Amino acid sequence: MTNGMRTSSLLAVSAFTLSSALGYAGASGPIQASSNTTTPKTGPIAITGGKLLTVSHGTVENGVLVIVDGKIAAVGAVGNVSVPKDATIVDAHGLTVYPGLIDPDTTLGLTEVAADQNSNDLAEPSDEIMPHMHVADAFHAETELIPVARLNGVTNAVVAPGTDDSVAGQDIFIQLAGRNRDAMILGRDIALAMNYGADQRRRGGRGNSQFPSTRMGLITQLRQSLLDAQHYEESRNAAAKKADKTDKGADKSGAATSGGGDKPEKPMERDLKLEALLPYLHGERPVVVGVYEAYDVESIMKVAQEFHLKVILNHVTHSQEILDEIAAWKVPVIVGPVYDLPAANERYDAVYTLPAELQKRGVKIAISSGEAGGPGGAHTVRNLPYAAGFAVAYGLPYDEALKAITLNVAEMFGFGDKLGSLDVGKSANIVLANGDPLDVRTDVKSVYIDGVAQPMVSRQTILRDEYSK
Amino acid sequence: MRLSVSPPGFILRLCLGLVFTAIPLCAQQVSREPSPLPALDLVVKDATVMTASHGTIEHGSVWIHAGKIAAVGATVDAPASAVVVDATGKWLTPGIIDPHSHSALSNDVNEATSPVTPSMMMIDAFDNRDKALYQALAGGVTTELLLHGSANMIGGQAVVIKNKFGMSRDAMLFPNAPRSIKFASGENPKRVYGSRNQLPSTRMGNFEIMRQSFEDAKAYMASWDAYDAKVAKKDATAVAPKKDLKLEALADVLRGKLYVQIHCYRADEFLTEEAIAHEYGYKIRAFHHALEMYKVAGQIAPEGTAIATFTDWWGFKDEAWDAIPWNAVMSMRQGVRVALKSDSNDHIRRLNQEAGKMVHYGGATEDEAIRMVTLNPAWIIGVDDRVGSIDVGKDADLVIWNVDPLSTYARAEKVYIDGDLFFDSSAPGFGTPHFSGAMHGAGDGGSDDSDEDGE
Numbered sequence: 001m002t003n004g005m006r007t008s009s010l011l012a013v014s015a016f017t018l019s020s021a022l023g024y025a026g027a028s029g030p031i032q033a034s035s036n037t038t039t040p041k042t043g044p045i046a047i048t049g050g051k052l053l054t055v056s057h058g059t060v061e062n063g064v065l066v067i068v069d070g071k072i073a074a075v076g077a078v079g080n081v082s083v084p085k086d087a088t089i090v091d092a093h094g095l096t097v098y099p100g101l102i103d104p105d106t107t108l109g110l111t112e113v114a115a116d117q118n119s120n121d122l123a124e125p126s127d128e129i130m131p132h133m134h135v136a137d138a139f140h141a142e143t144e145l146i147p148v149a150r151l152n153g154v155t156n157a158v159v160a161p162g163t164d165d166s167v168a169g170q171d172i173f174i175q176l177a178g179r180n181r182d183a184m185i186l187g188r189d190i191a192l193a194m195n196y197g198a199d200q201r202r203r204g205g206r207g208n209s210q211f212p213s214t215r216m217g218l219i220t221q222l223r224q225s226l227l228d229a230q231h232y233e234e235s236r237n238a239a240a241k242k243a244d245k246t247d248k249g250a251d252k253s254g255a256a257t258s259g260g261g262d263k264p265e266k267p268m269e270r271d272l273k274l275e276a277l278l279p280y281l282h283g284e285r286p287v288v289v290g291v292y293e294a295y296d297v298e299s300i301m302k303v304a305q306e307f308h309l310k311v312i313l314n315h316v317t318h319s320q321e322i323l324d325e326i327a328a329w330k331v332p333v334i335v336g337p338v339y340d341l342p343a344a345n346e347r348y349d350a351v352y353t354l355p356a357e358l359q360k361r362g363v364k365i366a367i368s369s370g371e372a373g374g375p376g377g378a379h380t381v382r383n384l385p386y387a388a389g390f391a392v393a394y395g396l397p398y399d400e401a402l403k404a405i406t407l408n409v410a411e412m413f414g415f416g417d418k419l420g421s422l423d424v425g426k427s428a429n430i431v432l433a434n435g436d437p438l439d440v441r442t443d444v445k446s447v448y449i450d451g452v453a454q455p456m457v458s459r460q461t462i463l464r465d466e467y468s469k
Numbered sequence: 470m471r472l473s474v475s476p477p478g479f480i481l482r483l484c485l486g487l488v489f490t491a492i493p494l495c496a497q498q499v500s501r502e503p504s505p506l507p508a509l510d511l512v513v514k515d516a517t518v519m520t521a522s523h524g525t526i527e528h529g530s531v532w533i534h535a536g537k538i539a540a541v542g543a544t545v546d547a548p549a550s551a552v553v554v555d556a557t558g559k560w561l562t563p564g565i566i567d568p569h570s571h572s573a574l575s576n577d578v579n580e581a582t583s584p585v586t587p588s589m590m591m592i593d594a595f596d597n598r599d600k601a602l603y604q605a606l607a608g609g610v611t612t613e614l615l616l617h618g619s620a621n622m623i624g625g626q627a628v629v630i631k632n633k634f635g636m637s638r639d640a641m642l643f644p645n646a647p648r649s650i651k652f653a654s655g656e657n658p659k660r661v662y663g664s665r666n667q668l669p670s671t672r673m674g675n676f677e678i679m680r681q682s683f684e685d686a687k688a689y690m691a692s693w694d695a696y697d698a699k700v701a702k703k704d705a706t707a708v709a710p711k712k713d714l715k716l717e718a719l720a721d722v723l724r725g726k727l728y729v730q731i732h733c734y735r736a737d738e739f740l741t742e743e744a745i746a747h748e749y750g751y752k753i754r755a756f757h758h759a760l761e762m763y764k765v766a767g768q769i770a771p772e773g774t775a776i777a778t779f780t781d782w783w784g785f786k787d788e789a790w791d792a793i794p795w796n797a798v799m800s801m802r803q804g805v806r807v808a809l810k811s812d813s814n815d816h817i818r819r820l821n822q823e824a825g826k827m828v829h830y831g832g833a834t835e836d837e838a839i840r841m842v843t844l845n846p847a848w849i850i851g852v853d854d855r856v857g858s859i860d861v862g863k864d865a866d867l868v869i870w871n872v873d874p875l876s877t878y879a880r881a882e883k884v885y886i887d888g889d890l891f892f893d894s895s896a897p898g899f900g901t902p903h904f905s906g907a908m909h910g911a912g913d914g915g916s917d918d919s920d921e922d923g924e
Contacts, residue, residue, distance in 0.1 A: 112784070113784055113785070113786060113787055113789075113790060114784060114785040114786065115656075115785060115786035115787070116786070116787060144784075145784065148783075339815050339819075341601075341604065341814060341815060341911070342600070342604065343600075343910075344600045344907070344908045344909060344910040344911070345600070345907060345908050347898070347899060347900070348603060348604050348607035348608075348818075348899070348900070349607070349894075378784075379782070379783055379784045379785065380781075380782075382781070383781070386822065386877050389877030389878060390819075390822075390877060392877070392878060393877065393878040393879065393880055394880070436877075438877055439825075439876055439877045439878075440822050440825035440826045440828075440829060440875070440876070440877050441825050441826075441828040441829050441875060441876065442829060443829055460783070460792075460793040460794065460795075461793075463763075463791060463793050464763075464793050464795045464799070467763050467764050467799065468799065
């Protein structure tokens with residue numbers, strides 16, 4: 001790490017200590033419930049008088065939202081909701097109240113300073129097929145990027161590896177608060193990150209004459225890997241059966257039969273790489289396929305369908321001519337980033353309008369925060385609401401835009417019953433802002449995660465305050 | 470004024486360069502119907518007019534005569550023959566101005582073969598059919614400063630364009646714009662030359678190269694002064710020194726003939742750059758990026774140096790680690806003239822929303838925010854007497870927006886340059902009255918701070 005980081009580490013530490021001291025929520029996750037964290041006993045909270053954007057059931061002007069034990073206990077209009085006597089009242093008159101935003105495609109915790117290799121754990125470039133890379137193993141909970149994103153109302157995110165590989169690894173689903181990694185990771189290995197297109201065929205491209213250097217190579221390699229995984233599973237099952245049979249045979253006839261029959265087999269050696277593909281071949285969890293061009297979308301979908309993968313498409317940036325086809329596949333789509341640049345001779349709004357065009361066709365969409373050509377994926381997560389707002393400017397209905405950065409994301413990744421809307425029983429991940437959450441001019445005033453008000457502090461606010469003196 | 474047919478040289482280049490598509494494309498170039506002349510008198514009526522210089526006029530109108538703003542106010546006294554554009558319910562602003570772009574420079578942003586290349590002329594790389602120009606135009610951008618990259622301590626000389634997409638290369642040049650030169654310090658030159666084990670690989674090396682360059686320029690100027698003195702004395706033995714393009718350019722910096730635009734990030738570097746400028750007697754027009762200006766704004770403000778900064782990019786390199794999104798407004802409050810810039814083929818399409826973020830980060834007024842992408846960048850380029858605000862006598866570079874341009878929901882609907890309509894979102898196809906045919910893919914063009922920069 002260079003001087004820039006070192007000199008600032010004091011500030012960094014103090015920011016996190018402060019956060020911790022004020023009591024971060026202990027997130028209890030559905031998949032990796034952590035035993036060393038508990039929801040702090042803050043008592044009930046009633047947020048009253050605000051405009052509630054519930055996402056699931058419309059807008060409530062002058063609403064009340066009650067939080068008990070870190071969960072939403074009641075939602076409704078003032079007067080229709082009983083507020084517990086001991087509740088702390090938060091006056092939200094003039095404020096908008098909405099569920100915490102969820103970014104479906106980030107590298108939060110895998111990068112700190114983009115240009116500094118030592119602070120990056122994005123992808124393993126040694127091979128294209130790397131399903132056994134677990135983002136959970138690299139996720140850096142103390143990253144300074146998380147408080148920065150949280151200040152603009154982002155409370156949850158999918159963290160995926162970099163896009164170098166055809167199969168890059170397995171994603172995590174995080175909460176942007178927590179005492180440590182285990183408290184922040186709500187789900188590990190929730191999805192398989194895949195990529196297909198020009199960027200992955202690198203081995204031939206950089207003067208190396210190695211396979212694969214073309215799209216043909218990439219697809220063949222992927223198909224072979226999936227076949228290998230299927231074969232691996234069959235062999236493993238067969239070996240298990242055989243072992244089982246041998247065991248049983250041994251039980252029946254005892255040592256006396258050792259002269260004939262099967263020899264006990266050595267247990268089959270585990271292949272972590274192939275094993276990692278199995279839950280996805282079973283369709284148990286989604287694969288997120290990053291792909292841009294229409295013909296690439298069609299190619300990779302062919303493989304996905306052949307192997308019955310449960311697909312979430314990502315990007316589809318230059319696929320305008322096959323939107324009906326995408327809709328017919330009935331797969332959800334993480335669109336864009338909406339700021340991806342149109343190709344030469346595409347109309348200027350070809351990408352801006354994609355969310356609207358897909359939603360119009362009945363596709364379930366999510367919107368991510370990335371920016372074309374910029375330091376996207378992690379440092380720009382705070383701009384997530386603006387990307388959704390931009391899609392509104394280009395035709396996406398407002399409610400659908402908000403859904404595309406909350407409930408739809410939660411549902412796509414298996415957290416639909418826990419997050420993404422203001423509904424009773426869900427985690428109290430709540431944001432209060434002084435206006436329209438999707439507008440660039442709006443200030444976020446408070447962020448609750450699991451019902452705990454987060455300190456509105458980041459390394460950046462500390463610098464701001466220090467130099468405002 | 471109208472040049473809808475490209476000059477022969479340009480056509481020749483196209484024909485030679487694109488063997489297979491050349492014939493139809495060139496035929497199209499030559500036979501293209503001239504676009505209709507812009508109306509002599511045009512009135513944009515009943516808009517919310519953000520003037521950038523003297524506040525916002527609700528239900529205001531602007532009269533454009535012969536490409537210039539002839540009147541602005543609640544009512545204007547235009548001739549009956551004027552074409553009227555009803556902008557009821559819409560917003561009108563000056564054209565957006567980007568003081569830091571590398572768009573449309575093919576892949577020739579950096580002549581990274583020497584840390585001192587002041588004689589590089591960016592106009593030589595300017596590709597007027599680059600799609601990035603079109604995409605920026607559709608975001609309301611009417612003027613751009615196209616800069617050399619940041620690989621070199623002293624890079625090349627910028628070109629200022631008006632974004633008249635569809636016109637010939639020369640018709641897109643901003644007439645009589647001041648000359649600017651790009652300097653850079655910090656990580657980029659360190660990385661580019663350090664990785665080759667050449668000077669500079671440190672900030673010490675960075676700045677020593679600059680001092681040496683100006684020493685060379687002074688010696689060069691002295692040799693010409695000596696020669697001129699001999700000539701004045703009618704000394705027959707006088708031999709003219711060799712004209713050296715590189716030293717000429719540096720001499721022009723010392724003569725105050727070039728605006729100095731410096732890429733740098735850190736507070737200490739602003740101070741060093743100002744000290745060197747004082748030592749050699751030139752002025753710094755603007756620091757670009759300038760992400761740590763908030764730390765020393767009080768010291769820099771009296772120098773009169775402006776900044777062209779990102780709104781919220783940060784953390785992409787070590788020298789961007791202390792970037793905060795309040796930088797622009799905090800620096801402005803300390804008296805520094807602040808512009809926002811794209812340095813990106815993406816952000817250039819939505820600088821208006823970047824300005825909107827300044828309302829959020831630091832509480833800029835809408836007036837202050839819009840000035841950061843109009844009048845202030847115009848000053849950095851040195852064309853604020855002609856563009857950047859809606860004032861009588863200025864060029865009629867105007868944008869009609871569907872809603873408040875500082876909102877997330879703003880779309881540029883019509884873009885006028887010199888009173889002529891260059892973008893109309895309601896028109897079919899590209900929405901470009903002056904452009905048809907094929908665009909070129911964008912050159913590298915994006916950020917001069919991307920990882921790949923200068924390599």
